[in-house]
Amino acid sequence: MRRIEKIKSVLLNIKESGEIDEGALNGLAKSEKEMVFSLYEENLITEGLLFLEELDTDKEWQQLLQRKMGSKKSSSNFVQPYLKYAAIVIAFLSVGYFLVNDKDDKPFPISEMAIxxxxxxxxxxxxxxxxxxxxxxxxxxxxxxxxxxxxxxxxxxxxxxxxxxxxxxxxxxxxxxxxxxxxxxxxxxxxxxxxxxxxxxxxxxxxxxxxxxxxxxxxxxxxxxxxxxxxxxxxxxxxxxxxxxxxxxxxxxxxxxxxxxxxxxxxxxxxxxxxxxxxxxxxxxxxxxxxxxxxxxxLYTGWIDGKLRFRSTLFSDMQKKLERSYNVSITNYNTELANKKLNAHFNVNIESIEDVMKSIGEIYPLKYEISGEEITIQ
The missing domain is CATH 2.60.120.1440 (Jelly Rolls)
Incomplete structure (x- = not known):
């Protein structure tokens, strides 16, 4: 239980102070340190603590660290008991911690969403x-x-x-x-x-x-x-x-x-x-x-202030800029819309992607579905 208790102690300290004390990380393995940084970066400290409460032994903790993504079936079987902490599990998987080998000198995996x-x-x-x-x-x-x-x-x-x-x-x-x-x-x-x-x-x-x-x-x-x-x-x-x-x-x-x-x-x-x-x-x-x-x-510099301006812009080109600015993936099955030229003006600091899709729907009637960061247009 020592490994888990050490991690929990570090997370509790972060939760109370609001920041990472790098000195407190001494003694942690590389993958454990990076996992702590990921939880902090994604604002999942509380969820991480709850997740660790569900791990009964250090053996389970090591299984979590060493679990290889190459076998989807075995990973699924291991993760299934902890589905109520899905956000934590997904955070671990997304940054590739299950592929970390503490014995090598490769750089730590870092979240794709980090600057x-x-x-x-x-x-x-x-x-x-x-x-x-x-x-x-x-x-x-x-x-x-x-x-x-x-x-x-x-x-x-x-x-x-x-x-x-x-x-x-x-x-x-x-x-x-x-x-x-x-x-x-x-x-x-x-x-x-x-x-x-x-x-x-x-x-x-x-x-x-x-x-x-x-x-x-x-x-x-x-x-x-x-x-x-x-x-x-x-x-x-x-x-x-x-x-x-x-x-x-x-x-x-x-x-x-x-x-x-x-x-x-x-x-x-x-x-x-x-x-x-x-x-x-x-x-x-x-x-x-x-x-x-x-x-x-x-039209080309407004993005500095969060402004996206489109004038006689093909939706297929507009789609690319929306994906970059809002960090979403748009799948468009409407070929007529893809070749449609539109005029629009959005501000990413004010309007959500759902606001954007509603506005586009007012310009050009369409059916769409938003699921997290995935948008599907029919």
């Missing part, structure tokens, strides 16, 4: 909005600080080599980072940004984006700022623009708000264009061609 900051090859930190903490390198150097939903990197660190961090934001969340040169990046749902913890002298300022981000670039005429989005490169000196480069999308879009940017691609280097404010440049991933058009920039 993650990779500061080294195997060093990944979980970031939570509302918290404050120092951002420290794998060698112990202080790089910056997190405050609420923003990381700010210090321009005065003694880093003299090119070291990268990678910030990953899951569906349903947005996070911000201020780079060492003062450039501010708003990172949208389902996106990754790889960037140097400090820009070095005599080098270009280069970052790499997967997904969507809004950049407010600090002006520096001697050090151009380049955003790499797959095959497309956007180069600026100081300006504001939005880049969207999700893997599943057919296009890479750059919308300029202020200043000017130069856009090129690695497939056809000679295809280099300069755009002005109010222009959207679109690079087609299949034809490798770039086209430009005048747009309302608010």
């Amino acid at each position: 993650k900051l990779k500061v080294g090859d195997n060093d990944v930190k979980v970031l939570k909005k509302g918290e404050s903490q120092q951002i420290v390198s794998s060698t112990g150097k202080i790089l910056g600080i997190q405050q609420d939903d923003k990381i700010t990197y210090s321009p005065d660190s003694d880093i003299e080599e090119l070291i990268y961090n990678e910030l990953e934001v899951p569906f349903g969340k947005i996070f911000n980072v201020e780079l060492s040169d003062g450039t501010v990046v708003h990172l949208n749902s389902g996106s990754k940004l790889r960037y140097p913890v400090k820009f070095l002298k005599k080098t270009k300022r280069e970052v790499f984006i997967e997904g969507e981000a809004y950049f407010k670039v600090s002006k520096d005429t001697e050090h151009p700022f380049i955003v790499h989005a797959n095959e497309v490169a956007v180069e600026v000196l100081g300006t504001e623009f939005n880049v969207s480069s999700y893997e599943e999308d057919k296009e890479i879009n750059t919308v300029l708000v202020e200043g000017s940017v130069s856009i090129s691609n690695s497939i056809s280097p000679e295809d280099n264009i300069v755009i002005k404010p109010g222009i959207k440049a679109t690079w087609d991933k299949q034809s490798y061609a770039t086209k430009t058009e005048n747009v309302d920039v608010n």
Whole structure:
């Protein structure tokens, strides 16, 4: 019973204090520590305590940790007595704790819904909005600080080599980072940004984006700022623009708000264009061609404030943005709706996904069913 009692003691301490005392985790196995962090992150401390009360012996606890997902039948038989604590069981399963081997040196499994900051090859930190903490390198150097939903990197660190961090934001969340040169990046749902913890002298300022981000670039005429989005490169000196480069999308879009940017691609280097404010440049991933058009920039930048604006947008395209912003999965069997162009305006900070579906139903009659994070349209 010692293992279970130790875990329960840690969870009780968290429940009373509202935070994790890392010193209290001493003596726990790797998988047990990560399980505690997962329960804390998902606000399941109370449920975790109740669940552990149902485990009679340390043998059952070890069975829980070592249970392999490869055999669905055996896992189901083991979990069945604890179905009333389904949320806890699902939390354990979803982050892969049954696959953890305490004897190896692999990094801890982390919930897919966590905001993650990779500061080294195997060093990944979980970031939570509302918290404050120092951002420290794998060698112990202080790089910056997190405050609420923003990381700010210090321009005065003694880093003299090119070291990268990678910030990953899951569906349903947005996070911000201020780079060492003062450039501010708003990172949208389902996106990754790889960037140097400090820009070095005599080098270009280069970052790499997967997904969507809004950049407010600090002006520096001697050090151009380049955003790499797959095959497309956007180069600026100081300006504001939005880049969207999700893997599943057919296009890479750059919308300029202020200043000017130069856009090129690695497939056809000679295809280099300069755009002005109010222009959207679109690079087609299949034809490798770039086209430009005048747009309302608010349609492409409102997401920073939680606003989703759609104007003559195919529902199939609208569906993707709703899935990312609300962290839901939408299955649409209505082919006529998929090809329908709609106008709509939502705010994820105010309206729930159910509110959104009701509004769409008022624009275009449809039947749908919401089950947790799954939405089915008939």
